[in-house]
Structure formats: C-alpha cells, structure tokens
Amino acid sequence: MLPCVRWLQTLLAFLTSVSLTLGDNCPTGCLCPDPHTVDCSGKGLTRLPESIPLDVRRLLLSDNWIPRIPSDFLVLYSDLVYLDLRNNSLSRIEPGTLSTSSRLVFLDLGSNNLTEIPKGTFGESRSLIKLRLSNNPYLSMVNEDAFLGLTSLRELELERNALSGLQVGALSQLPSLRMVRLEGNPWVCNCNFANLFAWLMENRHKLPNGVEGMECSLPMDGRRISLSQLSQDSFRECQVTLTLTDLLIIIFSGISVSVVAIMASFFLASTVHCFQRWSKGNKTEEEEGED
Numbered sequence: 629m630l631p632c633v634r635w636l637q638t639l640l641a642f643l644t645s646v647s648l649t650l651g652d653n654c655p656t657g658c659l660c661p662d663p664h665t666v667d668c669s670g671k672g673l674t675r676l677p678e679s680i681p682l683d684v685r686r687l688l689l690s691d692n693w694i695p696r697i698p699s700d701f702l703v704l705y706s707d708l709v710y711l712d713l714r715n716n717s718l719s720r721i722e723p724g725t726l727s728t729s730s731r732l733v734f735l736d737l738g739s740n741n742l743t744e745i746p747k748g749t750f751g752e753s754r755s756l757i758k759l760r761l762s763n764n765p766y767l768s769m770v771n772e773d774a775f776l777g778l779t780s781l782r783e784l785e786l787e788r789n790a791l792s793g794l795q796v797g798a799l800s801q802l803p804s805l806r807m808v809r810l811e812g813n814p815w816v817c818n819c820n821f822a823n824l825f826a827w828l829m830e831n832r833h834k835l836p837n838g839v840e841g842m843e844c845s846l847p848m849d850g851r852r853i854s855l856s857q858l859s860q861d862s863f864r865e866c867q868v869t870l871t872l873t874d875l876l877i878i879i880f881s882g883i884s885v886s887v888v889a890i891m892a893s894f895f896l897a898s899t900v901h902c903f904q905r906w907s908k909g910n911k912t913e914e915e916e917g918e919d
C-alpha cells in the first residue's frame with residue numbers, strides 16, 4: 629500500500645511540474661478565462677506577476693501599481709498580441725523592452741506616469757495596430773522617431789498629456805495611420821507648431837473630432853483658441869525663419885566682409901602713406917637740387 633501511495637505522489641509531482649512548464653498554470657490571484665489569456669487587472673499588484681504562461685497572448689495588467697517593466701520581461705512572451713498596462717505607475721519604458729514583440733497588435737500605456745517617449749521605443753513592433761499613450765499627465769516629450777518602424781500602426785492616442793509641441797515627423801512617418809488623438813494637450817501655437825498645423829490641416833480626417841476639437845494657446849497672451857480659428861496665414865511670419873546653417877553662413881560672410889574691408893583700408897592707408905612719403909622725398913630732393 630505504502631509504496632503505491634509514494635509512487636502516486638511522485639507521479640502527481642511530475643505531472644504538476646510538467647503542467648507548470650507547459651504553462652497551464654495561472655499566476656496566483658489572477659484569472660485565466662482561456663488558455664491564452666491572463667487577467668490580473670485591478671489586483672493591487674505593485675510588480676509584475678510571476679510565472680505567467682509562456683504562450684500567453686492576452687496579458688491584462690490594468691488598474692494596478694506596477695512601476696516598471698524590466699527590459700527583458702517580454703523576451704519570453706513572443707506570442708503576446710494584446711498587452712494592457714493601463715492605469716499603472718510606469719514612469720518610463722526601458723529601451724529594448726518591446727524589441728521582441730513582433731506579434732503585438734494592441735498596447736495600452738494610458739493613465740501612467742510616463743514623461744518621455746524616446747527614439748525607437750517600440751522597436752520591432754511591426755504588427756502594432758493600436759497604441760494608447762493618453763492621460764500621462766507629465767508626458768511632455770515625444771521624440772520625432774518615437775514611433776519609427778510602426779509600419780502597421782493605425783490608431784495612436786496621445787490625448788490629455790502634457791505636450792506643448794510635437795515634431796511633425798513623429799506622425800508623418802506612420803504609413804498606416806488612420807486615427808490620431810491629440811486633444812487636451814497644452815499646445816502652444818508658436819512657430820514650432822507651424823509644421824504640425826500644416827500636417828493637421830491636410831490630415832484633419834484622421835482626428836476623431838476634427839481640428840475644431842483641438843485647442844492651442846497663443847504665444848502672445850496665452851489665450852486658448854480652437855485650431856479651426858487659425859489658418860496657414862496665422863503662421864506667415866514663421867516662414868522666414870532661418871536654420872542654423874543659414875545663420876552660420878550669414879555670420880561667416882559678415883566676418884569675411886569685415887576682414888576684407890579692414891585689409892583693404894589698411895592697404896589703402898599704407899599706399900597713401902607711401903605715396904605721401906615718396907612725394908615728400910621727391911620735393912626735398914628737388915629743393916636740394918635747386919639749392
């Protein structure tokens with residue numbers, strides 16, 4: 629009897645470990661409604677859960693207090709299609725975190741504490757279709773190449789952040805973009821905004837509420853106005869802005885002209901001086917001759 633129980637115990641332990649490695653387990657406290665979904669939303673987590681099945685496709689982690697994702701966390705979950713990290717405490721996305729997420733289609737990083745989206749943050753996420761980055765109250769910097777490589781991205785949400793400006797390249801580099809949300813940011817319609825404004829006018833159909841739904845503040849008095857009250861003409865004064873190269877050329881040619889002028893006047897002065905001395909010398913010679 630006893631050996632039989634022992635044998636059964638061993639078998640059970642073996643089966644458990646096999647099922648663990650095969651990924652049939654569910655992280656403690658989370659729900660796994662189907663074999664490819666792990667739902668840990670609203671569980672008060674202050675860190676990422678352990679032992680997530682390796683074949684997870686939908687990972688729901690919203691409404692927690694997760695402050696960071698180690699850059700190698702997603703390496704194991706190469707089947708991941710849907711990642712919801714909405715309403716957590718993330719302050720940055722480490723470079724390379726998403727570099728292996730080639731199947732990721734949906735990513736929600738809304739309602740976090742992100743401050744910046746640096747160049748190439750989303751690495752090789754070529755399948756990404758929807759990216760949510762809204763409601764990050766300190767998000768004031770989005771690099772021009774932040775979304776580089778997101779060739780499938782159709783929907784980008786950047787509303788209600790702290791953006792006062794955005795380089796137009798960040799949006800114009802997205803070949804599949806159908807919808808972009810930008811409202812609720814403290815946009816400033818100064819000359820830096822002129823290029824973005826031109827792009828928005830051409831792509832107004834991509835804004836869910838049109839340009840009417842977007843406001844910016846005037847650089848003169850901070851008054852907020854709807855973008856629909858502006859036209860390309862409002863930015864007319866900006867068209868004569870000079871690039872750094874232009875400025876350098878102007879400064880350099882200014883310096884060269886002054887140097888040439890100084891050299892020329894010096895040459896003139898010495899020539900005049902020389903002539904004067906020569907004529908004086910001649911005179912004294914003549915006077916001596918007359919004597």
Ligand SMILES: *[C@@H]1O[C@H](CO)[C@@H](O)[C@H](O)[C@H]1NC(C)=O
Nearest residue numbers: 670671672690691692693715
């Ligand atoms: C964000 O998550 C916290 C913690 O779970 C929750 O109390 C709060 O209601 C959530 N906020 C929103 C807007 O869902």
Ligand SMILES: *[C@@H]1O[C@H](CO)[C@@H](O)[C@H](O)[C@H]1NC(C)=O
Nearest residue numbers: 695717718719741742743766
């Ligand atoms: C969010 O970021 C701000 C500024 O970077 C910081 O002061 C604040 O404590 C952060 N909040 C959380 C919940 O991490």
